[in-house]
Amino acid sequence: MRIAFFVNSVEGEAPYYTTTWLALAALARGHEVCYVTPGDFVLRPDDSLLIRATTLKGTKPKKPETLLTALKGEQAKISTLDLHEVQVLFLRNDPSEDADTRPWAVYVGTNFGRLAAARGVLVVNDPDGLSLAQNKLYFQEFPEIIRPTSLISRSIEEIRSFIEDHPGGAILKPLQGSGGKNVFKINSKDEANLNQIFEVASGGGYLIAQNYIPDAVAGDIRLFLLNGRPLERDGVYAAFRRVPAEGDVRSNMHVSGTPEAATVTPEILEIAERLRPKLIEDGMFLVGLDIVGDKVLEANVFTPGGLPEIAALHGVDFSEDIMIALENKVRIQELYRGAIPNRTLAVL
Template sequence: MRIAFFVNAIEGESPLFTTSLLAAAALSRDHEVIYVTPDDFTLRPDGALVVHAKVLPSKKFKKPETFHAALQDESLQRRTIEIGEIDALLLRNDPSLDLAARPWAAHAGILFGRFAAQRGVVVLNDPEALALAQNKLYFESFPDVVRPPALISRNIDEIRHFVESHPKGAILKPLQGSGRRNVFKVNSASKSNLNKVFEAVGVDGYIVAQPYLPEAKAGGIRLFLLNGQPLKHGDTYAALRRMPARGDQQSNICAIGAAAPARITDDILALAERVRPKLVADGVFLVGLDIVGDKLLEVNVFSPGGLWNMRELYGVDFSNPIIRAVENKVAAQAVSKEGIDNRMLATL
């Protein structure tokens, strides 16, 4: 089986990225692995779609650093491959990383992923689902009961009123974006304070305001869902608690937080069950749910990370069951006489 991993840029990949672990797991299961970036698609006049892909050597890598060194090798073979010769395309880019410097690249995966799916390639997550989730408005389509109330606006008077109505504080963040860039906790709606935050966050467009949840001091939980169900191995869930640094309300591990084991309660599983129908209907194969207290704060559908932290915390590698699920989808597509709709196949 040939699996393609679509990323923002190969030089931007890290040994401990979830994408790297998935690619190494695919190689260990004797699949061919190729990497594709926004620069690598060509749609020819005859309608043929090809990729100019970087092909990984067919070998098993015991250490993530060794795999990463092979990926970064400038002498690594590049091949032009017709899209129909790819069995599965995993869209693992983060559009927000490209929006400022090269906006044309931000949605290349979605656009060409649609063409790939039309040609029988299994594309995960489904491109139409990713198109829906290009910004945090997607989050507002989930049931009210699972998420905190939010205001989305560029009107500073509306935002000031929202902050004033939440005495425990509010979180302001850009509607478009990921990570902790331009995310602020605001305790006061004083003119000078709010004006500065409004200016910083508003440079990215619309602003999302949410009430600050005091439970965030204890960290938030990221729980992975696969095919709409919590991913687990035995009794161990693919989940972690992301602990904020002292004096900081953020818990983004890549920025400042630390990973700790997470206890998955019945309430958390019930929350996951409430969002499952929409995720399945949208064709979301792999997703990371960020949960604080009894509320969902983020739905990460583009490139959810954390598998390496879970491997370190629990001694469990969740990469293999994810690749097995991809194998099952490719097999189902292969035996279907008329082909299965990609959105349905994504969570089959």
């Protein structure tokens, strides 16, 4: 089968990205891969949907660095493909990355993803589900018991009042954002630079304030869910602990977070089970949960990363499991001749 990976840009892809490892797993299993970016869709007057895809010529790469060198070099080929030539469209972009510089690109994946699904292409995660998750308001739809206490506002007075009600401190971050950008820990409503923090964090719109969880000092646990259930092979879970650098509240890998092995407890599995109904309803094929104590800080449904770190820690590359799951879905789709809705098929 041919899998198209939708990303922000080919140039921005890196060897340690989970998308890179997924592409390598697809190639290793005999599939074709191509990369698509926000400017690569074409809807013609005859209603045909095409993509200008970056494909590979010659030998199939086997290492992350080799793959990306090929995609960005002379081995790359730009081909115009009808979407009927693609079996899977894997949406792996980060909309918040484009929000400031290319606002037109933010909704391209979900909008054209819907068109692709209507034409019989398996699209994961489901574009209708992803359209509900364009910002952290989506997280408020999960059970209250597994969420930190939160306030969403653009009022600094409301935020001061929230901080006053939580003497243990609060985390302040943009409602639309990812990757640990503009995330701050506020210890008191009288913090000297609160006004400046507010201006920086609210530059993109609304803010979300959450009560600080002391266990976060040891980092969070990133747990992958596949088809709504914890991804696991032979007793090993697709999970790792992200430990923040000293003095930093963020545990994201690209801001100096350190990966460590994590123990997935029955309590963590129970948290995942409580999220499962909503994730299934929304067609969320691959999700990364960030868990601290008995709370989920975030459900990453666009670009959950960490598979390379898990492979290094446990010697298990879960990219193959994800490819096998996609193969099974494509077989089901062919068997039922497209009668099963994409949102249902995405999590079967």
